[in-house]
Amino acid sequence: MAIKRFRSARYWHNTFVMLWGVPFIVLPGIIVTATSGNFILLWCLLSLCAMGSVMALVRDGKKSFIYELDDDRLTIVQGVFRKEFAMADIADATLLDRAAAREYLREQVDGYGSGGDRGALAASFQRFCSVDVGFVSYTLGLGRILIDRLPDAKYDLVLLRSREEGAFVLSPVHAQSFVEVLNRRKLR
Numbered sequence: 001m002a003i004k005r006f007r008s009a010r011y012w013h014n015t016f017v018m019l020w021g022v023p024f025i026v027l028p029g030i031i032v033t034a035t036s037g038n039f040i041l042l043w044c045l046l047s048l049c050a051m052g053s054v055m056a057l058v059r060d061g062k063k064s065f066i067y068e069l070d071d072d073r074l075t076i077v078q079g080v081f082r083k084e085f086a087m088a089d090i091a092d093a094t095l096l097d098r099a100a101a102r103e104y105l106r107e108q109v110d111g112y113g114s115g116g117d118r119g120a121l122a123a124s125f126q127r128f129c130s131v132d133v134g135f136v137s138y139t140l141g142l143g144r145i146l147i148d149r150l151p152d153a154k155y156d157l158v159l160l161r162s163r164e165e166g167a168f169v170l171s172p173v174h175a176q177s178f179v180e181v182l183n184r185r186k187l188r
Contacts, residue, residue, distance in 0.1 A: 004181050006172035008065040008130040009156060014056035022049045059132050067172050069181050071188065074160075076128050076170075083128075091161040093182050101133045101157050101169050108167070124168065131157065131171040 029042035172178040
């Protein structure tokens, strides 16, 4: 049977939230500058907006993958990097949203060692995902709440459990089709 290829999803939600927030952050600085003639607050707010926009771009512009499903294996490609999983090694694949992915990761991390070990586990869980799951928040959770409520944030991730590698999350563009094809090929 032919190889099915799925691109990883790229959402710019953090960047959009930041860009929508910039006018509300800068406007008070413009008002204070116009009334007092003091530019310090305006420069500080513009610097804050610039740093926030760069951080949002970095988080959203993460790596991209190609997920290839063949009859007997799943191959994850990122540039020259290739990781192959035999279909017999894959226990299951399920759809989930970002909130469920965060909760699953928290459950896995709770029984794990110190902070550095927890960070390594979180990075391992998200190593094949190009979508920001939102495990770390720079906006005190406000951006995460907005992003989780977007219609395209529902069930856009795939939790893949491997017998050898453990569990990790994938982010194909068409997650439902990916899970259907993977489960059909696993049954063969």
